Amino acid sequence: MKALSEILLTLLQVWRPQRGRLLAGLGVALGAALAGLLLMSQAGQRLGQAVLATGGAGAGYLLLRFSGVGRILLRYFERLLSHDAMFRALADLRLWFYRRLAFGSAAGLGFRRSGDLMARLVQDVQTLDGLYLRVTLPFGVAYLTFPVLVWFCWQVSVALVCLEAGIFLIVAAGLPFLAARMTWKSEGQLLQLMGALQADILELTGGLREIRIFGGEKRFNERIEQQQEELYTLQACLAHRLSLIRALTAAFESTGIAGVLLAAAGLMDGQPNGMRSMTALFICLAQFGSIRALPQAGAVVARSLQAARRVVSAAVQPNAVPPGTVNTPAQYDLHFKNVTFGWVTGHPVLKGITFQLPEGSRTALLGASGAGKSTVAALSLKVVMPWQGQVKLGDVALDTIRDESLRHEIGWLSQNTHLFADTIRNNLLLGQQDIADRQLWEALEQAQLAEFVRGLPDGLETWIGENGSRLSGGQGRRLALARVLLARARILIFDEPTSGLDPETARAFLHTLNNLPARDGLTEQQPRTILLILHALTGIEGLDQVLELTGGYLSVRPCQNHGSGKSIPLTRS
Numbered sequence: 001m002k003a004l005s006e007i008l009l010t011l012l013q014v015w016r017p018q019r020g021r022l023l024a025g026l027g028v029a030l031g032a033a034l035a036g037l038l039l040m041s042q043a044g045q046r047l048g049q050a051v052l053a054t055g056g057a058g059a060g061y062l063l064l065r066f067s068g069v070g071r072i073l074l075r076y077f078e079r080l081l082s083h084d085a086m087f088r089a090l091a092d093l094r095l096w097f098y099r100r101l102a103f104g105s106a107a108g109l110g111f112r113r114s115g116d117l118m119a120r121l122v123q124d125v126q127t128l129d130g131l132y133l134r135v136t137l138p139f140g141v142a143y144l145t146f147p148v149l150v151w152f153c154w155q156v157s158v159a160l161v162c163l164e165a166g167i168f169l170i171v172a173a174g175l176p177f178l179a180a181r182m183t184w185k186s187e188g189q190l191l192q193l194m195g196a197l198q199a200d201i202l203e204l205t206g207g208l209r210e211i212r213i214f215g216g217e218k219r220f221n222e223r224i225e226q227q228q229e230e231l232y233t234l235q236a237c238l239a240h241r242l243s244l245i246r247a248l249t250a251a252f253e254s255t256g257i258a259g260v261l262l263a264a265a266g267l268m269d270g271q272p273n274g275m276r277s278m279t280a281l282f283i284c285l286a287q288f289g290s291i292r293a294l295p296q297a298g299a300v301v302a303r304s305l306q307a308a309r310r311v312v313s314a315a316v317q318p319n320a321v322p323p324g325t326v327n328t329p330a331q332y333d334l335h336f337k338n339v340t341f342g343w344v345t346g347h348p349v350l351k352g353i354t355f356q357l358p359e360g361s362r363t364a365l366l367g368a369s370g371a372g373k374s375t376v377a378a379l380s381l382k383v384v385m386p387w388q389g390q391v392k393l394g395d396v397a398l399d400t401i402r403d404e405s406l407r408h409e410i411g412w413l414s415q416n417t418h419l420f421a422d423t424i425r426n427n428l429l430l431g432q433q434d435i436a437d438r439q440l441w442e443a444l445e446q447a448q449l450a451e452f453v454r455g456l457p458d459g460l461e462t463w464i465g466e467n468g469s470r471l472s473g474g475q476g477r478r479l480a481l482a483r484v485l486l487a488r489a490r491i492l493i494f495d496e497p498t499s500g501l502d503p504e505t506a507r508a509f510l511h512t513l514n515n516l517p518a519r520d521g522l523t524e525q526q527p528r529t530i531l532l533i534l535h536a537l538t539g540i541e542g543l544d545q546v547l548e549l550t551g552g553y554l555s556v557r558p559c560q561n562h563g564s565g566k567s568i569p570l571t572r573s
């Protein structure tokens with residue numbers, strides 16, 4: 001578990017680009033608070049003059065009007081600036097979190113549920129706005145204006161300074177600390193429970209058909225009801241604790257006001273002292289009004305820090321792959337040299353395997369289910385790093401290559417490619433803007449889907465439904481293939497490309513893969529290297545070599561060369 005200081009430092013780093021705006025928000029909030037105090041001091045003086053029947057100066061009234069209007073305007077700008085700064089900071093945090101997930105270690109992700117990740121991305125990130133809006137701003141303003149309270153009380157008596165400063169410290173430091181301590185554990189449990197509940201509800205809706213068929217509705221409902229029950233119990237416990245804090249706050253606030261009233265009562269007979277004590281009374285009223293919410297902000301501190309811990313711990317994986325600094329080399333043979341790797345400590349999936357995918361070659365990787373074929377793909381894509389040995393592209397170690405550069409070089413069609421509830425065009429582009437229609441059609445042509453898309457009334461703008469539900473299995477796969485081809489990678493990895501397809505569609509899809517042009521038609525790049533991860537060789541043509549994984553070991557079988565015209569060195573590991 002990460003230390004709190006580390007978590008806060010990470011947040012500060014992510015929010016660095018917004019620091020100007022965040023500080024401006026604090027500055028304006030301070031200005032608004034000072035205008036409020038000025039207004040109250042003027043009001044106190046006017047009232048004192050009225051009570052003591054002394055005349056008021058015209059300039060004083062001007063100040064009163066000026067501070068009244070100024071306070072309203074500054075309040076408005078404070079809200080505008082601080083909320084704008086916070087929304088921007090949260091957007092930065094979401095982007096950072098999303099990037100970390102997208103490029104992060106699959107090992108870490110494999111152990112997290114998507115519903116829980118969504119809760120972290122949406123609800124926990126949102127909770128963090130409290131750290132600035134409900135903690136930093138009110139505490140910052142309270143402490144920065146504390147000297148004003150001391151100064152006005154000082155005008156009355158030292159005893160009043162001691163009393164009011166003491167109460168200020170209790171309300172603005174002691175009680176918030178107590179509230180944070182009292183709610184720390186429960187707030188953490190609450191966020192965890194809400195994440196788990198969200199994950200279960202997502203699973204329930206996603207797997208409703210299976211749950212119905214297997215008669216699991218009752219069990220699932222009971223589980224969710226139990227979680228809800230726990231949630232309500234926790235919320236009730238938190239509410240009780242916060243009520244206690246609220247009661248204590250009210251008691252101390254009343255004591256503070258009673259103290260200043262008593263002091264004022266004793267001094268009312270003398271004119272200068274009467275004026276000063278009346279002003280101090282108004283300042284104390286204003287100051288206590290603005291620090292009243294601080295004890296509860298202690299609970300916000302607990303909630304925000306627990307949320308920050310959940311966000312940062314999911315985004316920063318302990319075994320994260322280094323981002324790398326160099327670009328991919330011109331020469332792009334892919335080498336595995338004595339590579340050992342496993343997903344769980346002490347259980348290697350691959351045991352010192354060695355092989356090479358020469359530029360432009362076509363290779364099939366075979367093995368029983370669970371043999372580690374997709375693990376080879378994960379290592380080639382630098383999603384995870386080997387425990388031992390090395391993976392190299394040309395003569396450059398994969399861990400030193402920049403992620404972005406590597407992703408341009410190696411394309412991957414996974415077993416369960418996700419299609420987005422969007423148009424064909426947007427599924428192909430995935431957010432990239434600088435791709436011309438000509439290139440989209442070229443990729444669709446290669447994936448043998450162009451004719452189908454041309455026949456659709458909306459063409460590239462056709463909406464394909466959630467996870468491509470409006471397409472057939474084969475069409476969905478072809479669309480995913482077109483997306484991979486569009487990336488113009490020089491190495492393509494197809495992981496079980498026909499999984500989930502009926503035999504005829506599978507055959508047609510393999511035919512497409514067999515006839516994939518050896519070079520990218522548009523850029524005339526160097527020839528493509530292809531790695532096909534399969535259970536059997538049926539329907540595959542033009543292979544240069546076949547690799548087979550058994551029990552974590554690899555055997556390499558060169559084939560009759562139909563592809564690149566290069567010789568394949570024989571290796572065994």
Ligand SMILES: Nc1ncnc2c1ncn2[C@@H]1O[C@H](COP(=O)(O)OP(=O)(O)OP(=O)(O)O)[C@@H](O)[C@H]1O
Nearest residue numbers: 106107110343349367368369370371372373374375
């Ligand atoms: N992200 C992950 N987290 C934890 N364990 C994993 C992860 N991915 C794979 N494994 C484990 O590693 C082993 C090899 O899995 P892998 O997916 O590489 O096998 P495979 O040969 O591709 O299997 P299949 O043909 O069924 O897809 C399995 O025991 C699997 O449970």
